[in-house]
Amino acid sequence: MADEPKEPKPPQVPTGEKPASSTPAVSTPPAKPADASASAAPPKPAAPVPPKPPVVLQTPLDNELVKRFRATLGAALFEAIEDRKQAILTVERARLVEIARYLRDEEKFDMLSDLTAVDWPKREKRFDVVLDLYSFAKNERLRLKVHAADAEEVPSVVSVWPAANWQEREVFDMFGIVFFGHPELKRILLPDEWQGYPLRKDYDILQQDTAWVRENLGIESGQ
């Protein structure tokens, strides 16, 4: 049912920076949310229907948690924003385990509910590894992000949250991101001998490991 409307997607893959230049009406650069609405208003003050100020979805975050985080781990915090009421912290990759332990023990984020990755191939560090944490004590969620370039390893948080074990394996399986210190990093959903990492943006939807398919399934193509 869904084969027809193939949009010309590949050319407009964004670079990871917010594509503010292409759609100024909708997108809101997280850097300057306050003056974005202010600068939009003055030009035509007499207009009977002033243009709607753009909805600010991403705002800088500076709550108690972020203040405490800054005080303890200062330089490891690159960016703290709020997107649709969700706290997102971008932190230093090399210190991820230390940060994870701090958040688990001091801030009571005792459950890792989700761990995944996003590929932004045009960015210098193409991968975001994304961790969603939950605190039972505070009933709060927190998202952690680290950036990683193609061959860069990300520290494994299995020692902090055992739940990360299979999820890191899945990210390795789908993106080829290596987690340093993982007890048993191998493919989980795809066959062990499979070549390629399907959730990378440069892996086409029809692409497959033809040699594997031919050898193991005895057919020309799995499509």
Added chain:
Amino acid sequence: MGPQHPSTHGVLRVKLKLDGERVISSECIIGYLHRGVEKIAENRTYQQFAPYVDRMDYVAAVSSGLGYCEAVEKLLVVEAPPRARVIRTILTELQRIASHLLWLGTHALDIGALTPLFYCFREREEILKIFEKYCGARLTTHAFRIGGLQYEAYDTFEKDVERFCKDFESRIVEYEDLLTQNRIWIGRTKGVGILTAADAIAFGVTGPVLRASGVKWDIRKAAPYAAYDQYKFEIPVGTTGDTYDRYLVRMEEMRQSRLICLQAIENIPAGPIMAKVGKVLKPPPGEVYHAIEAPKGEIGYYVVSDGTVMPYRVHIRPPSFINLQAFDRMVRGHLVADVVAIIGTIDIVLGEVDR
């Protein structure tokens, strides 16, 4: 064991290291049903992808669909109208009962009790009939749309739900008569596959398995979605975290779901069933993680938008996949015969584990 084994509920393969009849360690081998759902998502529009989520947990498609629709709504910053939210709640709770019934029937069958399966399928059929009357499908329903509902509730919807709920009260008693005090059932489930609360949290286990370990946590209460903030219900918890506790928790959850349905049909607000969303959905750039309480645990959707008609990335946090991780912890030291009981008690659907 597996991948083709009647008790693995699909195609799960388990490598067991044994000392005689005792399990020393285990390894789950999964991926046989992997279809690349997340890759498909990146090549479909937001609406086109919605039916795909039904094919992950195919015995609780309504719940998966609700999670996806609400995640995209959050991304679009729209809310479904009150009428749609109440109907969604009713259908999702019916789905919870249906999913638990299927679990109970097959779990009991695995352990050797044949009768509950027939009883459970009898009631599950009634629920599937309601789904069929509502949207034409029984399993992969695609019942909801982004922004609300496609279909109005049919004329006798409330009456059908009410009749089911009225009958169902005595039906649960029937299942309990067969099992709860049954000496064989107790012998096969009590003290089997114990998971402590600390372990459950460390492994990210959610849903009835977490609650049976004594953690009183349910997303319907912790972060209410749909219309759950309007209804009264209890969160059942267990004490020891064994297979028997998980059985009791799910039985009580069915009772509570029944009560939610009864409260909800009393007063379904009038009004539109669809929020104002365009035919073409282009959510503003950004990202959202939205989790709901599916029958098997927390199902979460992490959706990233780049402002185009297709999601830049959709990641699904499937409860079955994460809960299955704790299997090794639960199975060590038990007999081979208990492995079957423990696979059953986690309540996995391989379509969701492998995606």
